[in-house]
Amino acid sequence: xxxxxxxxxxNSTRLLVPSVAAACRLVTEVLYIPISVPTEAxxxxxxxxxxxxxxxxxxxxxxVYQQVSKSCPTLDVRFVLPCWSAQQSPTPSPLGEPLQxxxxxxxxxxxxxxxxxxxxxxxxxxxxxxxxxxxxxATFRALEFRELESTEDGTTSDLTRCWxxxxxxxxxxxxxxxxxxxxxxxxxxxxxxxxxGLANGPLLASKVLPELIKPVEERxxxxxxxxxxxxxxxxxxxxxxxxVYGPTAWxxxxxxxxxxxxxxxxxxxxxxxxxxxxxRRLAIYTIPLITSDESEEGKLSSSDIRKAMLGVYRQIHAPxxxxxxxxxxxxxxxxxxxxxxxxxxxxKRLQALGAFPVDCDKxxxxxxxxxxxAYKELLEEFGQSIVSNSGxxxxxxxxxxxxSDKSRLQRLNTIVWPExxxxxxxxxxxxxxxxxxxxxxxxxVMIRAGxxxxxxxVWVTIAPPAEVVVRVMRRDGLGEEEVRRRMGAQxxxxxxxxxxxxxxCTQWDYSVTQKQVEKAWKGLEGRMNTNTTxxxx
Numbered sequence: 001x002x003x004x005x006x007x008x009x010x011n012s013t014r015l016l017v018p019s020v021a022a023a024c025r026l027v028t029e030v031l032y033i034p035i036s037v038p039t040e041a042x043x044x045x046x047x048x049x050x051x052x053x054x055x056x057x058x059x060x061x062x063x064v065y066q067q068v069s070k071s072c073p074t075l076d077v078r079f080v081l082p083c084w085s086a087q088q089s090p091t092p093s094p095l096g097e098p099l100q101x102x103x104x105x106x107x108x109x110x111x112x113x114x115x116x117x118x119x120x121x122x123x124x125x126x127x128x129x130x131x132x133x134x135x136x137x138a139t140f141r142a143l144e145f146r147e148l149e150s151t152e153d154g155t156t157s158d159l160t161r162c163w164x165x166x167x168x169x170x171x172x173x174x175x176x177x178x179x180x181x182x183x184x185x186x187x188x189x190x191x192x193x194x195x196x197g198l199a200n201g202p203l204l205a206s207k208v209l210p211e212l213i214k215p216v217e218e219r220x221x222x223x224x225x226x227x228x229x230x231x232x233x234x235x236x237x238x239x240x241x242x243x244v245y246g247p248t249a250w251x252x253x254x255x256x257x258x259x260x261x262x263x264x265x266x267x268x269x270x271x272x273x274x275x276x277x278x279x280r281r282l283a284i285y286t287i288p289l290i291t292s293d294e295s296e297e298g299k300l301s302s303s304d305i306r307k308a309m310l311g312v313y314r315q316i317h318a319p320x321x322x323x324x325x326x327x328x329x330x331x332x333x334x335x336x337x338x339x340x341x342x343x344x345x346x347x348k349r350l351q352a353l354g355a356f357p358v359d360c361d362k363x364x365x366x367x368x369x370x371x372x373x374a375y376k377e378l379l380e381e382f383g384q385s386i387v388s389n390s391g392x393x394x395x396x397x398x399x400x401x402x403x404s405d406k407s408r409l410q411r412l413n414t415i416v417w418p419e420x421x422x423x424x425x426x427x428x429x430x431x432x433x434x435x436x437x438x439x440x441x442x443x444x445v446m447i448r449a450g451x452x453x454x455x456x457x458v459w460v461t462i463a464p465p466a467e468v469v470v471r472v473m474r475r476d477g478l479g480e481e482e483v484r485r486r487m488g489a490q491x492x493x494x495x496x497x498x499x500x501x502x503x504x505c506t507q508w509d510y511s512v513t514q515k516q517v518e519k520a521w522k523g524l525e526g527r528m529n530t531n532t533t534x535x536x537x
Contacts, residue, residue: 001026003027004105005023005027005103006106007108008117008123016033020068030075030078034123034129035080051161054188055158065077076180078226078229078230080126106141163256165190165193169248172222172302174305175222192234194227195239195251209307212306213306223238224236248274257284260286261289267282310519312520313457332439332457333350334455335441336458337460340471340472340475341463346513351440353518358441381412381415417445420443459504465493
């Protein structure tokens with residue numbers, strides 16, 4: 001097996017899809033498919049007309065991505081397209097723009113090459129993007145003909161021409177084959193500039209699990225790298241947009257807008273806006289969706305990918321506490337999340353699965369009690385007015401002082417948080433003495449207090465803001481304005497997620513949450529076993 005490869009197939013429409021199917025069995029990560037321009041007649045040197053090449057190639061691309069999505073959906077397939085000059089003559093992609101990935105294997109079918117593969121047009125096109133010495137160092141492997149049960153397919157696409165400047169838009173989070181099809185067909189029909197608008201800001205609010213969408217800077221880079229591989233020699237203009245129009249509402253150089261069936265209605269709005277501003281209407285080309293039987297939406301979707309990420313470990317940075325072994329004591333999982341994010345139910349489930357529970361909210365109440373180290377400091381800092389008739393700290397009176405003065409609140413936290421963690425450490429020691437292998441520490445202030453650096457992993461619970469508002473209003477009898485004020489005083493869900501090794505979303509049915517927790521617990525056990533093995537225990 002190879003991580004990366006390039007598939008060389010001569011211009012045979014009927015053999016491309018089965019050749020890709022055979023290559024999928026050998027390549028696990030990235031497969032390049034260089035496309036050359038066929039000639040008009042046998043032995044001829046004149047390239048086919050643009051309309052014929054574009055139509056044939058577009059259909060091949062559609063067929064391949066539909067097939068790959070079913071047979072090997074995790075494989076990143078990238079066509080390497082030629083450029084069309086202003087005179088409509090195809091030229092190789094320019095030198096100086098190497099492919100993003102090295103090529104370990106060159107795969108080809110003997111049935112499609114009567115001469116040496118290195119003499120083929122496909123090899124020549126590919127050599128424009130990979131240094132010849134590195135290309136020659138790749139393993140040449142013939143695909144066995146029996147793997148290529150070829151079927152005749154003479155269909156062509158309704159895409160029949162190229163444009164100078166082409167635009168398209170989308171979120172492009174966790175690029176999948178649906179995105180690759182959209183970007184590749186857009187690049188195919190572009191001769192000068194491809195403009196990609198990446199949804200950001202308010203456009204993400206209605207997305208499923210927006211907290212898990214990659215930062216726009218990462219998405220811009222992902223799209224640029226993909227387009228750089230697919231078609232060099234044209235401008236790749238990738239920009240964030242915060243409204244449905246983006247540059248399409250004012251860019252007078254644009255000629256064509258590429259959409260999917262889902263966004264076709266938006267294309268009409270774009271043209272209406274351009275007409276209002278006196279700009280020419282854009283030609284509209286609609287690219288079909290790639291269907292998926294496994295998706296709830298019936299199509300390939302980034303939201304499905306984000307859902308699959310729930311309950312799965314994320315290596316967001318260097319391990320917080322590396323080199324854990326059982327003799328060190330229990331493995332520490334810090335659990336945190338915003339108000340009404342479902343943290344308590346997850347905490348209880350982890351306890352039921354075998355984790356020793358440390359409830360920092362309860363420890364916080366204990367820290368305020370008379371006789372505790374923090375009690376004396378609080379009186380010295382805030383005075384006798386915070387003491388009730390019973391001699392205990394009146395937390396409402398204390399709250400009226402600190403919540404109107406950030407500096408006093410910070411001073412309160414400086415006094416109380418270290419005491420809470422000291423009490424938590426006592427609980428952790430108790431867990432060790434009782435033989436527990438996992439300790440879950442439930443703390444709303446886990447991140448703000450800096451305790452995330454004192455645990456092995458951080459697990460975060462999230463829920464949509466609208467759902468949180470409803471939950472708190474129902475639970476605490478508060479008005480919506482007050483709930484949103486309290487939410488605004490906390491870190492955002494995105495901030496919590498940025499620190500999370502595991503994310504659990506509680507917006508769906510209780511059973512869905514429990515499945516995420518159980519998946520996360522199973523993964524945790526696997527990581528602990530791996531650490532134990534590596535340490536020789």
